[in-house]
Amino acid sequence: MPIIKPIEFDIMSIRTNRQNENNMLAHLSIKKGDLTNNINKEEYKRVLQELDRINIKEAELLEECRTNIITATLLSSRISINASRQGSKDEQFQLDVCKTTFSKCGIFLSNLSSISFRPTKNGEIVDNYALKERGIKKEDCLKSFDANFTGKINGWVFAKIVIGSGGHQDNVFEEAYTFCDWVLQYGKEKEIYIVLLDTNLTEKYNDLIIKYEKHPNLLIGSHIKVQQFIIDNYYEDIEDINK
Numbered sequence: 001m002p003i004i005k006p007i008e009f010d011i012m013s014i015r016t017n018r019q020n021e022n023n024m025l026a027h028l029s030i031k032k033g034d035l036t037n038n039i040n041k042e043e044y045k046r047v048l049q050e051l052d053r054i055n056i057k058e059a060e061l062l063e064e065c066r067t068n069i070i071t072a073t074l075l076s077s078r079i080s081i082n083a084s085r086q087g088s089k090d091e092q093f094q095l096d097v098c099k100t101t102f103s104k105c106g107i108f109l110s111n112l113s114s115i116s117f118r119p120t121k122n123g124e125i126v127d128n129y130a131l132k133e134r135g136i137k138k139e140d141c142l143k144s145f146d147a148n149f150t151g152k153i154n155g156w157v158f159a160k161i162v163i164g165s166g167g168h169q170d171n172v173f174e175e176a177y178t179f180c181d182w183v184l185q186y187g188k189e190k191e192i193y194i195v196l197l198d199t200n201l202t203e204k205y206n207d208l209i210i211k212y213e214k215h216p217n218l219l220i221g222s223h224i225k226v227q228q229f230i231i232d233n234y235y236e237d238i239e240d241i242n243k
Contacts, residue, residue: 003237004104006227007097011161011198014090019083026080030065030072035079044079088114090161094198094223095147101227105234107151117156118144119179123186125156142182143175146196152234155192162199172197173204180212180220187217195220 025038035044048058065072092111099109115128118141125145126136147157158179160172176195183193197220199205209220219229 004101004231004235006224006231007101008224009093009097011090011163012200014093014161015083015163018086018089019080022080022083023076027072027076030062030076033062033066038081039079040081047075047078084163091146091159094161094196095157095159097223098196098227098230102149102151102230105152105230106236107149107153107230107234109147109149109157111147112145114144116144117148118142119156119182119186121182123182142178153192154190155194157194157196159194159196160198162197162201165201173201173208176208176220177211180208180215180218183218184212184215189217191217193218194226196223196226198222 022038029035029038035041048061051057051061061075065075095109095111099111102109117125117127118131118138119125120136120141122140126134126141130136131138131141143158145156146159149155149157158176160176162172176197179193179195187193195208195218197205197208199222212218212220219226221229
């Protein structure tokens with residue numbers, strides 16, 4: 001029996017904790033009087049424009065923040081970087097968690113940059129060099145892979161954390177369906193294609209799984225489900241091996 005378990009995390013707390021960190025970083029920038037880093041500069045411009053209408057200048061605002069913790073706290077919350085726009089950091093954490101479990105099962109996962117490898121609409125997988133050399137347009141490609149893995153099994157990963165609907169969040173499920181259809185048409189039999197998807201949109205998540213659950217080379221699931229699949233199928237207890 002496996003002696004390791006999936007590493008679990010709360011998808012909601014990840015973004016909440018980072019937003020708190022972003023607010024603190026913005027607050028430190030305000031205290032230092034250096035508004036060049038760790039803030040949403042466009043939002044700060046809007047704040048200054050609003051204050052200018054009532055004849056309050058930037059220097060007055062910063063002086064008020066220096067002496068008034070309430071004003072500084074409110075401003076930091078207003079101009080801090082929005083954690084919901086840092087999805088790549090969510091996915092980095094998500095992949096790092098899986099990487100730890102995968103490595104214990106003889107599978108080695110590597111995070112990929114947004115320009116590393118893309119599946120094309122005609123079934124190829126190309127890197128950024130081939131994209132430029134062959135004049136392949138980005139509109140002829142799907143979203144780039146977020147990770148790949150080698151070892152006991154090889155494959156590719158599409159990774160996302162989706163909290164709530166609206167905006168780009170709605171596009172994620174369209175991208176996931178497109179990727180799954182690509183796998184059905186072009187996926188290699190000896191590779192596994194993973195849709196690593198953590199979300200609170202349960203109905204959309206379940207619909208995606210139901211549509212593709214019978215395809216043997218396609219694994220769709222949360223960070224817990226994906227890790228459990230890898231443990232169940234590829235983990236070998238050293239004691240069992242030596243028996």
